[in-house]
Amino acid sequence: MAMSGEAANQVAVIGGGAWGTALANAAAAAGRDVILWLRDPEAAATMARTRVNQRYLPGVTLRNGVRPTAAEGDLATAGTVLSVVPAQTLRSVLGRLEGALREDAPLVLCAKGIERGSDAFMSAVAAEALGPGRRIAVLSGPSFASDVARGLPTAVTLAAEDGALAARLAGLLSGPSFRLYHTDDVRGVEIGGAGKNVLAIASGIVAGRALGESARAALIARAFAELMRFARAYGGRPETLMGLSGLGDLVLTASSPQSRNFAFGERLGRGASPEEAAGGKLAEGAFTAAALVGLARARDVEMPVAEAVAAIVTGAAGVDDVIARLLARPLKGEFE
Numbered sequence: 587m588a589m590s591g592e593a594a595n596q597v598a599v600i601g602g603g604a605w606g607t608a609l610a611n612a613a614a615a616a617g618r619d620v621i622l623w624l625r626d627p628e629a630a631a632t633m634a635r636t637r638v639n640q641r642y643l644p645g646v647t648l649r650n651g652v653r654p655t656a657a658e659g660d661l662a663t664a665g666t667v668l669s670v671v672p673a674q675t676l677r678s679v680l681g682r683l684e685g686a687l688r689e690d691a692p693l694v695l696c697a698k699g700i701e702r703g704s705d706a707f708m709s710a711v712a713a714e715a716l717g718p719g720r721r722i723a724v725l726s727g728p729s730f731a732s733d734v735a736r737g738l739p740t741a742v743t744l745a746a747e748d749g750a751l752a753a754r755l756a757g758l759l760s761g762p763s764f765r766l767y768h769t770d771d772v773r774g775v776e777i778g779g780a781g782k783n784v785l786a787i788a789s790g791i792v793a794g795r796a797l798g799e800s801a802r803a804a805l806i807a808r809a810f811a812e813l814m815r816f817a818r819a820y821g822g823r824p825e826t827l828m829g830l831s832g833l834g835d836l837v838l839t840a841s842s843p844q845s846r847n848f849a850f851g852e853r854l855g856r857g858a859s860p861e862e863a864a865g866g867k868l869a870e871g872a873f874t875a876a877a878l879v880g881l882a883r884a885r886d887v888e889m890p891v892a893e894a895v896a897a898i899v900t901g902a903a904g905v906d907d908v909i910a911r912l913l914a915r916p917l918k919g920e921f922e
């Protein structure tokens with residue numbers, strides 16, 4: 587049955603954190619009718635009343651087209667669904683909400699991570715949780731929630747295996763300052779988003795240890811080289827990694843203290859323990875590091891920077907040991 591105009595214009599955002607709130611505002615700016623679903627009824631009611639997400643995105647007013655709710659039934663009319671909960675919660679959240687979603691609504695995955703334990707990419711987790719019939723897309727790219735929510739110019743990538751669907755969703759969510767490019771390289775886009783979070787932690791460590799801007803630039807370039815190797819081994823296209831969702835997002839996240847992953851690394855570099863460094867904020871790379879390294883090892887992909895981050899966040903090695911090890915690696919051809 588064809589979707590009614592009302593359903594086609596309605597977007598549900600699952601997850602009322604910083605990014606979910608920003609994307610809800612961006613979709614409303616694009617003219618969509620937006621349902622912002624939170625698991626906590628009290629938080630949803632407060633947000634509906636105050637029109638602000640004080641905990642996760644203070645200082646930003648919700649647009650008129652955004653309706654916060656905790657009622658699962660409110661999701662039933664949305665023609666498009668964005669999942670914006672942390673990567674490690676995706677499976678359980680989709681399991682809970684599966685029955686509340688329209689069967690024909692495409693699901694746009696906005697978390698940047700790899701599931702721990704299963705080492706599964708987000709698209710694989712969603713396909714397992716919702717069954718093979720669900721159309722799945724991935725949205726990723728250089729975009730701080732506060733920039734997007736304030737309407738500052740931002741460009742990201744929307745990927746779906748069905749290129750026509752990717753183009754349609756990019757059009758649906760693009761607004762005056764939030765621009766979505768589209769591609770059919772789902773795997774390449776999700777690798778860029780998940781990988782850059784891990785690698786940005788390393789960049790933060792270099793900054794926190796005061797190793798200098800030259801060292802940080804070298805680190806970012808070597809980190810990008812290993813991300814390319816990983817993508818090649820797992821079916822992501824090199825040009826995707828060269829684009830917004832790869833290099834673009836790595837540059838943003840690995841060079842700004844506004845990034846929670848970078849800030850987490852910076853605190854590690856200054857000597858904080860992983861628990862202290864997290865400080866109650868979500869640093870997705872800390873959870874994804876071991877999974878990324880596990881996948882890399884499984885296909886013999888050399889990822890010394892990701893290995894270093896995984897060793898530090900799991901407490902297997904200290905920052906100084908890891909730096910010494912990286913600097914002692916044998917010299918080799920740059921593009922081997």
Ligand SMILES: NC(=O)C1=CN([C@@H]2O[C@H](COP(=O)(O)OP(=O)(O)OC[C@H]3O[C@@H](n4cnc5c(N)ncnc54)[C@H](O)[C@@H]3O)[C@@H](O)[C@H]2O)C=CC1
Nearest residue numbers: 602603604605606625642671673675697698730731868870
């Ligand atoms: N904040 C940003 O600038 C950007 C974030 N992202 C990605 O978006 C994802 C979410 O990040 P943020 O919104 O920034 O995190 P956040 O920490 O601001 O918010 C996470 C939200 O998820 C909710 N949540 C957690 N577990 C849940 C569960 N089991 N059921 C329902 N809701 C649950 C929390 O209550 C909270 O509202 C991450 O993967 C992140 O990498 C991507 C681009 C930009």
Ligand SMILES: O=C(CO)COP(=O)(O)O
Nearest residue numbers: 727728729730845846847
């Ligand atoms: O993904 C992001 C920017 O594109 C946000 O980065 P952090 O999660 O490190 O804050």
